[in-house]
Amino acid sequence: MVRSLKNPKKAKRKNKGSKRGDGSSSSNSTPSMPAKVWQPGVDVLEEGEELQCDPSAYNSLHAFHIGWPCLSFDVVRDSLGLVRTEFPHTIYCVTGTQAHNAPNSIGVFKISNISGKRRELLPSKTSNADTDMDSDSSDSDDDDDVENDGPKAPVFQVRKVFHEGCVNRIRAMTQKPHICASWGDTGHVQIWDVSSHLNAMAESETKISKDATTISNQTPLVKFTGHKDEGYAIDWSPLVPGRLVSGDCKNCIHLWEPASDSTWNVGDKPFVGHTASVEDLQWSPTEPFVFASSSVDKTIAIWDTRTGKSPATAIKAHETDVNVISWNRLASCMLASGSDDGTFSIRDLRMLKEGDSVVAHFQYHKHPITSIEWSPHEASTLAVTSSDNQLTIWDLSLERDEEEEAEFKAKTQEEVHAPTNLPPQLLFVHQGQKDLKELHWHTQIPGMLISTAADGFNILMPSNIESNLPPNAAAS
Incomplete structure (x- = not known):
């Protein structure tokens, strides 16, 4: 269980990014020293060395903040197009602050003119030297940096609404994006x-x-006071507009049913089955009465609201707290879960009755998993954040191909100092944010991810995250 942002002060940041095998490299003042891939948790910076972002690893990379750290946020669905592939981009989000000595607020923000450019997956020496990536790495306290970047600088707008206490988690309704919980x-x-x-x-x-x-x-x-403790677990149904579940640290889950556009009926009797805090909730993408929950009791439970207040099934999922879960909306039999010990697993729910439903298990991260989410555009791809300050992207369909790797190395005609012990499914590693808390894919902009941490937000579009969408599939 890892949640609280322990540093409520605004923090300055420095962008450090990485590509598969980690595109951030260490370098010093000696020109003859070759750049090498940085391995988090393995390599140590020597005196005089510093990490540098490899701009060719991103199609777009920007950093911003709204003043105070935010533990949670959500992307707001907009009417600008269902599939947008051309720069510049515009996004809307809602978030909530974690200020312990100042008024808290819900932040509603819009960022427009998000620039970037498509980058070749096989860069030439010329393109490797291209460093015109428009990345806003300005200090947190300085607005002038954005203004001085010229016409390519993103335009940031924010409106704040007072919120009593810190915002543990916030979610916008898919069907009515102006409604958030x-x-x-x-x-x-x-x-x-x-x-x-x-x-x-x-x-x-x-x-x-x-x-x-x-x-x-x-x-x-609505202000619901029926929970007996604070909580973090909450999710809107993707199938029934307004249907909601919320779970607290006392192991209770409440079901919300919409009564009108502005009122909800919340069940007085909670769903109870976990023996410890409910950490996350996810509705099924195909079954309107089914949702999943994860808990500090190390289990994942599946619930059917039609059959009572007890879980339909429950399994021990990890050896420690199950912090987060994500239900794959493109392959509804797949459920991903992330644990306090840094591991994350993929389960095939069709195999639950057989006892062994785990189809993939990864031990790459060494610190707690804080967020996990399947891509809305690629059924085999998911992204993960961890307390080790890494955001990783994984493609479960990948396998190591030595011939393909040799061919790539021959085409680049450069010596690549990359580690050989990385999992073949690891597609991308992004660094540079401190105390990462949550990530979300943008459902209308393929390849775009947004993440929040103690030192602010990042918008990133890795250059090697491709989709099956045609290049001119932008919707009006």
């Missing part, structure tokens, strides 16, 4: 309508300072 450390779950803020930003291209201190007061649509 927040879990507070006060023990309350609240439903908010942020449509006025989204509409105001949609109509304006004017930059609003990232350090804006104005926090508006707004009454939530």
Whole structure:
């Protein structure tokens, strides 16, 4: 169980990125020293060395913050196109702050003019020297850096709504993106309508300072006080608009059913089956009455709301707390889970009755898994964040091909100082954020990931994350 952001102060950051085998390299002032791949947890920086971001590893990379650290956020579905592949991009998100000595807020933000460029998977020496990646690596306290970047700098707008207590987790409804639910450390779950803020930003291209201190007061649509402790687990149904589940640290799960556009009926009697804190919840992408939960008791449970308040089945999933789960919406038989010991597993739910449902298990990370999410565009791809300050992307369909690797090395005509002991499924490693907490894929922009950490947010589009979508598939 790893959650709290322990440093509530604004932190300065430095971008460090990496490609498969890690595109961040160590270098010093000696020109003849070749750059080598940096292995987190293995390599140690020598005196005079520093990590450098390899810009060719990204199609786009930007950093930003909204003032205070945010433990959780969600991407807000917009009307700008179902599949967008051309730069510049625009995104909308909601988040919540973790300020322990200042007023907390829900942040609704829009970032437009997100620039970047498609990069070749087989870079030439000329393209390797190309360092015009538009990456906003400005200090947290300085807005002028963004302004001085010229026309390529992203335009940031944010509006803040007062929130009682820290926001443990926040989720936007897919079917009605202006409706979001927040879990507070006060023990309350609240439903908010942020449509006025989204509409105001949609109509304006004017930059609003990232350090804006104005926090508006707004009454939530619903404030549920039935949980007996704070919590982190919450999820909207992808199939039934307005259906919600919320789980707390006292092992109780409550089901929310929409009664109207602005009211919900929340069951007084909770779903109980775990013996410790409920850490995460995920609705089935195909069954409207089925959801999954994970717990500090090391188990994953599957529930059917039609058959009572006890789980339909429960399994021991890991040797330590099961922090996060993700249900694959493109392959609904697959459920991913991440644990406190740094491992994550993939299960085939069709094999639960047979006892051994694990189809993949990875021990790459050495610190707790804090977030895990399947790609909305590739059924075999998922992304993971860990307390080891790494965001990793995995493609389960990959296997090592020595002939292909030799061919790649011959085409680049360069000596690649890359480790040979990495799992073949490891597609990308991103570094540079401190105390990573949560990531989300953008469902409408293939290949885009957004992550939050103690020192702010990153938007990244790795150059080797390809989709099966045609290059001109952008929707109007």
